[in-house]
Amino acid sequence: MISVCETPFDPSEHISAFDKNADAAGAVVSFLGKVRGKAGADDVKGLHLEHYPGATEKSIQEIEDAARRRWAIDDILIIHRVGRLKPGEPIVLVCVSAAHRRDAFEAADFLMDFLKTKAMFWKKEIRNDSEDWIEPRQDDYKDAERWQWEE
Amino acid sequence: MAQLLFFGKLGDLAGGRAREISLPGSKMTVAQLIATIDEEDTTLGSALRDASVRVFVNEKICPTDKVVADSDEIAFLPPVSGG
Numbered sequence: 001m002i003s004v005c006e007t008p009f010d011p012s013e014h015i016s017a018f019d020k021n022a023d024a025a026g027a028v029v030s031f032l033g034k035v036r037g038k039a040g041a042d043d044v045k046g047l048h049l050e051h052y053p054g055a056t057e058k059s060i061q062e063i064e065d066a067a068r069r070r071w072a073i074d075d076i077l078i079i080h081r082v083g084r085l086k087p088g089e090p091i092v093l094v095c096v097s098a099a100h101r102r103d104a105f106e107a108a109d110f111l112m113d114f115l116k117t118k119a120m121f122w123k124k125e126i127r128n129d130s131e132d133w134i135e136p137r138q139d140d141y142k143d144a145e146r147w148q149w150e151e
Numbered sequence: 152m153a154q155l156l157f158f159g160k161l162g163d164l165a166g167g168r169a170r171e172i173s174l175p176g177s178k179m180t181v182a183q184l185i186a187t188i189d190e191e192d193t194t195l196g197s198a199l200r201d202a203s204v205r206v207f208v209n210e211k212i213c214p215t216d217k218v219v220a221d222s223d224e225i226a227f228l229p230p231v232s233g234g
Binding site: 050 | 156158159160162163168207210226228229230231232233234
């Protein structure tokens with residue numbers, strides 16, 4: 001399931017529900033991305049995340065489909081916040097269930113690398129005296145290049 | 152009316168995420184559309200022309216020689232950053 005949501009979500013609720021549904025799986029991997037309190041020396045007051053309704057969900061579906069072609073996966077959950085986020089709030093939750101742990105670990109890693117570099121979101125850091133749109137770091141692109149993207 | 156959408160930093164430059172433009176019976180390409188925007192607002196025009204900006208027409212990625220119609224949704228996307 002893919003969900004882009006405007007309001008804060010409780011990751012534990014979603015992980016618990018996902019786990020309950022993963023009866024046949026031998027492994028469930030979850031990753032939670034959060035808003036950092038500090039970026040460099042500056043205090044970040046929050047983030048503003050924008051998306052392109054419809055096209056964003058489609059871009060996430062393409063990433064999910066690519067993961068499913070590559071690994072033996074039972075189920076995938078992707079929840080991504082948009083709007084105004086405060087430090088400490090969850091931005092993204094990825095859960096993957098599979099028969100074996102390696103498939104689940106690698107698929108979760110793959111999904112996150114492409115959620116960072118391919119999914120249609122735009123992120124602005126809000127500080128006391130400035131607001132900056134941020135783009136993926138070189139490391140983020142390098143992480144994504146570890147995988148061969150197959151259409 | 153064609154709907155123009157500007158995301159991320161382009162929305163700030165355009166002074167809003169959405170704007171409408173009349174293109175009745177036009178044979179205008181995306182590149183020509185950017186040129187008309189550039190006539191009124193050079194900063195936005197050159198930002199739209201940046202190589203990192205992708206153009207989606209009706210949610211499909213398109214080259215800038217794509218001809219756009221009055222019923223189209225034309226979106227300008229700077230580099231994405233999720234997660």
